[in-house]
Amino acid sequence: MGDDFAVIAVVALGVVMALELAAGTTLVIRDTIRRRGQWGINLRPVRCPECGEPAPVVRRPRNRRQALWGGCTCEVCGTEYDKWGEPVPGAGGRDAEPGAAADSGV
Numbered sequence: 001m002g003d004d005f006a007v008i009a010v011v012a013l014g015v016v017m018a019l020e021l022a023a024g025t026t027l028v029i030r031d032t033i034r035r036r037g038q039w040g041i042n043l044r045p046v047r048c049p050e051c052g053e054p055a056p057v058v059r060r061p062r063n064r065r066q067a068l069w070g071g072c073t074c075e076v077c078g079t080e081y082d083k084w085g086e087p088v089p090g091a092g093g094r095d096a097e098p099g100a101a102a103d104s105g106v
């Protein structure tokens with residue numbers, strides 16, 4: 001009886017891990033194909049969306065988001081963009097309005 005339970009537990013764990021792996025793989029493939037989102041893999045070089053400066057070859061994450069999901073901050077103009085070369089909303093750069101969010105609603 002004890003052995004049966006162990007086998008069932010191992011099989012159940014394997015099924016759960018396989019499903020999680022399949023879900024993760026699906027997300028990566030989906031975002032890679034549509035070329036946006038956090039899960040995809042971008043093998044092409046990206047440039048700053050504001051000034052066209054190429055992203056550094058050796059990426060140095062400036063914050064937790066960049067460390068987790070990729071992207072970088074432009075060395076020239078300071079625009080933060082994701083791994084697809086799209087500007088990150090509200091993350092600094094030319095369009096950001098410092099203090100605007102802090103002033104509202106208080």
Ligand SMILES: [Zn+2]
Binds near residue numbers: 050076077
């Ligand atoms: Zn730039």
